[in-house]
Amino acid sequence: APKSSLSKKGSSLLAAMSQPTPTTTEPPRLPGDTTAAFGVADIIVVVLYFAFVLAVGIWSSIRASRGTIGGYFLAGRSMTWWPIGASLMSSNVGSGLFIGLAGTGAAGGLAVGAFEWNATWALLALGWIFVPVYIAAGVVTMPEYLQKRFGGQRIQIYMSVLSLILYIFTKISTDIFSGALFIQISLGWNLYLSTVVLLAVTAVYTIAGGLTAVIYTDVLQTVIMVLGALVLMFIGFEKVGWYEGLQEKYSTAIPKIIVPNTTCHLPRADAFHLFRDPITGDIPWPGLIFGLSVLALWCWCTDQVIVQRSLSAKNLSHAKGGSVLGGYLKIFPMFFIVMPGMISRALYPDEVGCVDPDICKRVCGAAVGCSNIAYPKLVIELMPDGLRGLMIAVMMAALMSSLTSIFNSSSTLFVIDIWQRVRRQASEQELMIVGRVFILILVVISILWIPIIQSANSGKLFDYIQSITSYLAPPITALFLLAIFCKRINEPGAFWGLMVGLAIGLVRMIIEFIYNTPSCGEEDRRPAVLKDLHYLYFALILCVLTAIVIVLISLCTPPMPEEKLACLTWWTRHRKGPAIDLKNYKNEAAQINPACGENDLVGRAESGGKEEAAAKPPCWKMMYLWFCGLPISPTPTLSQEERAALEQRLTSIEEKPLWKSVCNANAILLLAINVFLWAYFG
Secondary structure (H helix, E strand, O other), rough: OOHHHHOOOOHHHOOOOOOOOOOOOOOOOOHHHHHOOHHHHHHHHHHHHHHHHHHHHHHHHHOOOOOHHHHHHHHOOEEEEHHHHHHHHHHOOOHHHHHHHHHHHHOOOHHHHHHHHHHHHHHHHHHHHHHHHHHHOOOOOHHHHHHHHHHHOOOHHHHHHHHHHHHHHHHHHHHHHHHHHHHHHHHHHOOOHHHHHHHHHHHHHHHHHHHHHHHHHHHHHHHHHHHHHHHHHHHHHHHHHHHHHHHHHHHOOOOOOOOOOOOOOOOOOOOOOOEEOOOOOEEEEHHHHHHHHHHHHHHHHHHHHHHHHHOOOHHHHHHHHHHHHHHHHHHHHHHHHHHHHHHHHHHHHHOOOOHHHHHHHHHHHHOOOOOOHHHHHHHHHOOOOOHHHHHHHHHHHHHHHHHHHHHHHHHHHHHHHHHHOOOOOOOOHHHHHHHHHHHHHHHHHOOOOOHHEEEEEEEHHHHHHHHHHHHHHHHHHHHHHHHHOOOOOOOHHHHHHHHHHHHHHHHHHHHHOOOOOOOOOOOOOOOOHHHOOHHHHHHHHHHHHHHHHHHHHHOOOOOHHHHHOOOHHHHOOOOOOOOOOOOHOOOOOHHHOOOOOOHHHHHHHHHOOOOOOOOOOOOHHHHHHOOOOOOOOOOOOOOOOHHHHHHHHHOOOOOOOOHHHHHHHHHHHHHHHHHHHHHHHO
């Protein structure tokens, strides 16, 4: 599910009420009040976690193919299905999802968990529909695919710049805010110090290792996240009386102080149902099925952060297997994030369910509500020594995992789609150094963004993120769907469709920024286009309007030549297309023949080729070359036969019949489980 969809209307649904509950007798505590609860065991767990993550990052960096664009950004196209699936999960489940999903669950119930289950369908579409086309096209980034599909540069540059803006001001800011909020509430650390330390450790192994380091650390952190969250889930369910007890206690989770003459402090009557009223529901069921699918397709099938993981697969079957594993993993957030958020409100209604501005300001520093502290509150109150430190490590894992993914993918977009436009003759070494420097720039921007996040309203931040995604993503979804399935679509239609969709989305976004969502008890003075048109409905309408514009303009302009569509659409994916740019993969020939490693090629080149062995550089220079991903020894030039074999491997979408059948069977089983869950909780 898109991360930006996390706390919509969460702050406006919470209030307080003058009915005492047996679960809360002490006055609410401030974020720093819980520091004393952390013992030596917790600190040891956190320190060991950091040491282990750095060790994994350094190990994977040393063994990784880091000297080429394909090696650094696509992990040498050598990843297997299980690390891909784990990375798909952890790249999407950042600290923002823990804070936001649990907070929205506390405010409105189970429906927000459907955002995670909807992702299953999009993940299978990624593995079975989108990735085969991307691999056949031989692309590294999504804007690069659009450039190959339509020609020209304006769409590619527009997409790259838009993606970077979305990453910097939504994904990075959300994760930093959420992670810092958790650490501040849990440990009482200084917000700036904790964030700078996290960003520094994150950037070091991302810069040094490339995508291989990111994916291997993602695997480690996925294990930590799932185990830690499951432990807290079982403790929480045991405390509240399991699912039946949760239903009873959540329905009566009413705080002591209320806003008079209002009902927004009351838990929703449909809190334990996914499908809600299409007009009055906070998440209407038509929007949940159709509108959310538009956002899910953008997130899982066209977003560089996600697609880059699947493109690192050694073959198409492993990419499909990664999608299936990711789909299975996306089943769990409903149970170990959303429901614990509801448990937190049931146990601590005065803190998590507050709406009185003075009380909320005292509890979490935000006057509009404190639903976002639901998950940290549960950790502090319920977890024993040692396990509490484990959960701090889980949140650090979520934050660092998401940030590493964004740093690496943003660097890929900048180097491939922007820098190579400015420096057309840039060497491989220059591109590798620029990619690492750009990550440092992202870190600086992230740190400078902290004061804005800290001063921002905790409830409104997620609303802003949701607005940006809902109003900018649907045109991209429409374009990719038409680009893959409709050969008649051409560059003018694609470009002007994007422009029209962007204009419509910006109008709605600006209006929403002008008119703030009213607090509990306030009159709603927003225009009808805001208060009566749910954002999921708007996303669906915007996607359809963009598609209509793209089709109409394409039909009024000359079509693309048929020969230029080879390997670029679903219908032409098996045709032999033009040669791909092997500059991005030129040092990966060693992987063509498993019996011949890269060192063998280097040795062959040094003994029989034109290159002469250079003197061994000093230690400081060797460290510099390793950190920047530059070759310490001379690398060979590929022969024509090696180039042809490398191109064949990089663009092959052939599958062995056995593994193709295994992937298909697992996909069908996953869909059956998904449909059952929708029906059971619907």
